[in-house]
Amino acid sequence: MKETTTIFRSVLPHEPLSLNEANGFVHIQGAFLPKDVSSTSHSGESIDNTFDSTKAELSNEAAIKEMLFSALSVNEDYLPTDSPLKHLQSLDEFSPIEIEVTVEQVKKNEDTKKEMIPCTKARIMYSTPYIARDVACFLRHHKIAPSDLFFPQRSNMKVEEECKITYSVKNIQATQVTQIPLPPTHISWPRTGMPKFRRLLIHEHMYNDAQAVETIESERKQTRFVFMTNIINYDPTDGDKNNDKTVSDSMDSLDMSMDIIKKMRSDPHLFQDAVRSAIEPIIEKVNASLDMSESNDSKWLTLPPEVFVPAKKQIAPFKHCHIGTRSPLHAQALIRELQNQQITINVNGTQIKTGKLYLDFADVTQRSAAKSNRMQKQDPSLQLTLIGKDFDLPGESSKPECTSTTNDVVVPGLICIHDFVSEDEEQVLIACLTGPNAPWAPEQKNFSKTGAVKRRVQHYGYVFDYESADVLRNRKDEEEKTLCPPMPCLPGDSWTKEMLDLFSDNAVKEGSGWDILAAVVERTRQTEFDDNDNEASPVKKRYPDINQITVNEYKRGQGIGSHIDTESAFSDGLISISLGSDCVMEFKHKDTGVKKLVHLPPRSLLLMSSDARYIWNHQIVTRMTDCVNGKVLPRKTRVSLTLRTAITLPSGEGKNDTTPLAKVETRVFPPKWGKVSESEELEDEDISTPETEREHVHAVYDAIATQWHHTRGKRGVLWPGATKFLKELPKGSIVADVGCGDGKYFPAIWEAGSYVIGTDISEPLLQTSIGACANADTNKAGPQNRQVSSSKMGLNSRPAVAVGDCMHIPLQSKSCDAAICIAVMHHLSTSSRRIRCLKELSRVVKKGGMINVQAWALEQESNSKRKFAGTDVFVPFNAQPRYLNKVNANGEKKSQESQNIDEKCKGVAEMYSDAYEGAEYDERKGLVVFQRYCHMYKEGELEDLVSKIDSLEMVGSGFESGNHFVILKVV
Numbered sequence: 001m002k003e004t005t006t007i008f009r010s011v012l013p014h015e016p017l018s019l020n021e022a023n024g025f026v027h028i029q030g031a032f033l034p035k036d037v038s039s040t041s042h043s044g045e046s047i048d049n050t051f052d053s054t055k056a057e058l059s060n061e062a063a064i065k066e067m068l069f070s071a072l073s074v075n076e077d078y079l080p081t082d083s084p085l086k087h088l089q090s091l092d093e094f095s096p097i098e099i100e101v102t103v104e105q106v107k108k109n110e111d112t113k114k115e116m117i118p119c120t121k122a123r124i125m126y127s128t129p130y131i132a133r134d135v136a137c138f139l140r141h142h143k144i145a146p147s148d149l150f151f152p153q154r155s156n157m158k159v160e161e162e163c164k165i166t167y168s169v170k171n172i173q174a175t176q177v178t179q180i181p182l183p184p185t186h187i188s189w190p191r192t193g194m195p196k197f198r199r200l201l202i203h204e205h206m207y208n209d210a211q212a213v214e215t216i217e218s219e220r221k222q223t224r225f226v227f228m229t230n231i232i233n234y235d236p237t238d239g240d241k242n243n244d245k246t247v248s249d250s251m252d253s254l255d256m257s258m259d260i261i262k263k264m265r266s267d268p269h270l271f272q273d274a275v276r277s278a279i280e281p282i283i284e285k286v287n288a289s290l291d292m293s294e295s296n297d298s299k300w301l302t303l304p305p306e307v308f309v310p311a312k313k314q315i316a317p318f319k320h321c322h323i324g325t326r327s328p329l330h331a332q333a334l335i336r337e338l339q340n341q342q343i344t345i346n347v348n349g350t351q352i353k354t355g356k357l358y359l360d361f362a363d364v365t366q367r368s369a370a371k372s373n374r375m376q377k378q379d380p381s382l383q384l385t386l387i388g389k390d391f392d393l394p395g396e397s398s399k400p401e402c403t404s405t406t407n408d409v410v411v412p413g414l415i416c417i418h419d420f421v422s423e424d425e426e427q428v429l430i431a432c433l434t435g436p437n438a439p440w441a442p443e444q445k446n447f448s449k450t451g452a453v454k455r456r457v458q459h460y461g462y463v464f465d466y467e468s469a470d471v472l473r474n475r476k477d478e479e480e481k482t483l484c485p486p487m488p489c490l491p492g493d494s495w496t497k498e499m500l501d502l503f504s505d506n507a508v509k510e511g512s513g514w515d516i517l518a519a520v521v522e523r524t525r526q527t528e529f530d531d532n533d534n535e536a537s538p539v540k541k542r543y544p545d546i547n548q549i550t551v552n553e554y555k556r557g558q559g560i561g562s563h564i565d566t567e568s569a570f571s572d573g574l575i576s577i578s579l580g581s582d583c584v585m586e587f588k589h590k591d592t593g594v595k596k597l598v599h600l601p602p603r604s605l606l607l608m609s610s611d612a613r614y615i616w617n618h619q620i621v622t623r624m625t626d627c628v629n630g631k632v633l634p635r636k637t638r639v640s641l642t643l644r645t646a647i648t649l650p651s652g653e654g655k656n657d658t659t660p661l662a663k664v665e666t667r668v669f670p671p672k673w674g675k676v677s678e679s680e681e682l683e684d685e686d687i688s689t690p691e692t693e694r695e696h697v698h699a700v701y702d703a704i705a706t707q708w709h710h711t712r713g714k715r716g717v718l719w720p721g722a723t724k725f726l727k728e729l730p731k732g733s734i735v736a737d738v739g740c741g742d743g744k745y746f747p748a749i750w751e752a753g754s755y756v757i758g759t760d761i762s763e764p765l766l767q768t769s770i771g772a773c774a775n776a777d778t779n780k781a782g783p784q785n786r787q788v789s790s791s792k793m794g795l796n797s798r799p800a801v802a803v804g805d806c807m808h809i810p811l812q813s814k815s816c817d818a819a820i821c822i823a824v825m826h827h828l829s830t831s832s833r834r835i836r837c838l839k840e841l842s843r844v845v846k847k848g849g850m851i852n853v854q855a856w857a858l859e860q861e862s863n864s865k866r867k868f869a870g871t872d873v874f875v876p877f878n879a880q881p882r883y884l885n886k887v888n889a890n891g892e893k894k895s896q897e898s899q900n901i902d903e904k905c906k907g908v909a910e911m912y913s914d915a916y917e918g919a920e921y922d923e924r925k926g927l928v929v930f931q932r933y934c935h936m937y938k939e940g941e942l943e944d945l946v947s948k949i950d951s952l953e954m955v956g957s958g959f960e961s962g963n964h965f966v967i968l969k970v971v
């Protein structure tokens with residue numbers, strides 16, 4: 001960390017965090033000491049003072065820094081399950097950026113003034129103040145002792161052995177600190193950034209308790225935040241060409257051209273200014289009634305309130321805003337005057353009538369505090385006392401993010417079966433249907449990049465064409481490549497229920513989502529549904545002809561407009577299976593308009609038949625939460641399976657004389673769009689790079705290279721098996737490290753007395769493997785040094801590295817004595833490419849030479865935080881924009897050089913998600929989330945591949961740290 005004279009101060013409990021601050025800092029104290037400084041160990045035993053600082057390569061402070069860095073960094077798997085740190089480490093971005101450590105003597109306490117004890121202080125820098133806050137809260141709330149931080153890793157920590165660090169028993173004291181000076185007055189809040197708001201819970205501040213009010217007043221002075229919603233109910237997803245013309249809650253009187261929406265989208269200040277001028281008169285009225293002579297604070301009361309508008313990317317960007325007021329009186333006046341009102345706002349000269357406004361108090365205090373408060377009971381009646389004036393509670397529709405509840409819904413023909421799918425099945429199904437092999441309908445293949453979020457869909461068997469509202473085998477132009485993927489089916493027929501369950505259990509173990517989908521379809525076809533429509537003579541209903549699946553993915557906040565599924569396209573009996581999230585489906589009678597709200601829990605099956613299918617519209621309203629029997633259920637990503645029977649309808653005849661279309665099914669997984677080649681063999685020969693790998697492997701590593709090296713490579717956690725393999729090679733071997741990445745294994749190869757030639761397809765990653773050359777003069781080969789130092793090597797040389805694809809390793813045949821290929825094969829997406837990689841390894845290694853291949857395993861240890869729900873999955877990587885390569889304002893990649901964008905970190909993060917395919921922007925954290933394609937190897941799978949190659953002999957195989965490995969000999 002750079003020397004700095006800037007003073008750090010604690011962040012106050014109610015202080016809004018500043019987005020001006022690119023980094024966040026946590027200060028921890030009083031915990032861990034090198035043995036030579038302290039006199040007793042944490043267990044109270046006296047310790048030997050054998051610490052020899054001349055032996056240690058690092059100073060005490062540097063050693064502690066090293067350990068802290070390692071302990072607080074996210075490390076794949078090496079923390080035991082019971083470590084409290086596991087919780088914190090579930091996210092990559094929690095890795096510290098810099099740590100500054102000082103060890104000093106401090107007075108023990110005031111009474112024993114003389115007694116000085118050693119104390120360690122560290123200031124840890126994180127990428128944003130929000131992460132720093134999370135870490136500080138975590139350390140405090142979990143009462144983390146130094147031993148919790150370090151002990152679990154002892155075996156992995158050479159530094160610890162060398163430096164003999166000892167621990168005090170006291171918990172680590174953690175505070176969030178900042179360099180930003182306190183605002184000069186209590187009335188200011190950051191104007192340039194958006195504070196993170198949350199709803200203010202009534203009981204939190206107990207406004208009806210005079211004493212509490214006083215305390216809060218003195219703490220937070222006069223600032224109050226108000227949330228206002230239903231301003232403009234414009235939802236950009238409404239315009240989709242779906243069968244679902246969204247009948248959102250939009251107000252009837254809204255008469256607004258797309259033009260003004262476009263203008264507002266390009267300049268959110270227009271909306272902000274419009275709201276600000278609309279509320280100004282109310283504030284002025286309050287100000288006029290105030291006695292300005294009363295208090296010193298009077299001058300600030302006249303300051304205007306601040307309007308915070310949602311970020312551009314929000315689904316309903318002009319629906320709500322937050323208003324920061326200078327006084328509780330302002331806030332109350334706004335809530336009183338505007339509650340349930342429709343007002344007219346002036347956007348750049350255009351008059352827009354708002355919906356019925358709903359306002360409530362909001363806050364910017366810590367989320368964790370809010371969370372614990374939320375556990376306490378809430379009394380909704382307090383809402384009225386709070387505002388201090390009787391007025392009608394806003395109607396259901398104007399309540400933000402919440403629906404009302406309906407118990408015992410009766411819609412004739414509607415049946416909901418809970419737990420139709422098991423939790424295990426659900427997990428694997430979701431991983432498969434949202435994973436790398438999912439055949440999204442072409443126009444919706446990409447992750448959403450703009451505000452107009454499109455629901456992604458998949459079709460199997462028949463395409464539902466949203467334009468013609470009909471079912472088609474292929475899309476309009478009849479081209480073969482537009483043939484829709486067939487439905488996955490079971491092997492053979494005559495499946496009993498027991499056989500189905502067994503089959504599905506096994507598919508769960510094998511991570512095969514397609515088999516589970518096939519089993520769930522068959523289970524549905526076999527289900528006998530009660531007929532709640534016809535209680536007098538109950539007949540069971542069955543739908544054995546189901547021949548079409550539509551998969552809908554609803555990201556949080558997405559929905560589907562009110563509709564009745566096309567009658568001429570599908571028979572009676574529509575089935576919707578919900579996965580991943582609760583949701584409320586709204587049914588509205590076609591003629592009477594009667595509405596019924598139905599709660600669909602995850603894993604449930606909903607059958608719409610007879611009336612429910614033909615005379616009730618169904619809809620999922622776009623919103624973030626649902627309210628079921630008084631309980632607010634936040635929505636998560638919901639994946640639904642709509643199972644239907646596509647039909648031909650002879651003209652002129654009734655809906656009962658329909659013929660189901662033929663089933664189109666397959667056992668070739670993953671089902672794909674287009675004509676499936678007759679001979680699978682032919683396809684197997686193809687080793688060209690699939691798009692999935694380009695976007696979700698190559699581009700990702702190029703983009704994240706710097707961070708990868710910084711947060712993972714540098715810590716140099718090596719698989720012991722690989723190190724052992726290297727040690728056993730004859731000294732002086734030339735070792736090809738295929739897919740060497742940032743050269744994590746280079747020092748180990750050197751230490752084993754061999755020479756390395758590293759190849760990798762990612763040039764930026766390869767750059768980091770040679771970048772540490774400048775450290776050659778420190779004479780150290782260590783985790784910080786990828787290559788070998790001058791003293792050890794006799795030469796000031798760098799390792800030989802080359803950019804190259806493992807499909808064509810850029811080395812001559814038989815040029816190496818051995819090869820390692822670690823964590824590479826799990827990024828290859830076809831079996832032909834996996835076989836080719838092994839063939840290439842065997843080609844470059846001499847006869848008799850050894851090869852070590854390691855790849856991620858489907859089967860993870862029970863204590864691992866990694867769990868893979870399928871064989872082909874996306875594994876997210878949270879990237880901090882500051883590490884990413886440069887992009888310009890249009891989201892185009894500019895160059896490979898990495899840049900420092902501390903200042904504008906948050907603001908530009910969005911651009912990165914535009915520049916990189918398969919990356920999404922996490923707004924809350926200001927991070928770019930990349931999805932890495934991974935194929936998880938089942939036990940024995942590597943061995944099977946090896947057996948296909950004559951020139952390779954299996955010498956050993958095994959499992960370590962979540963990976964399968966094979967040791968091969970070239971014969």
Ligand SMILES: O=C(O)CCC(=O)C(=O)O
Nearest residue numbers: 550552560565576640642
């Ligand atoms: O997602 C759902 O549950 C319903 C989907 C639906 O109504 C449709 O695809 O027609």
Ligand SMILES: [Fe+2]
Nearest residue numbers: 563564565618
């Ligand atoms: Fe539908």
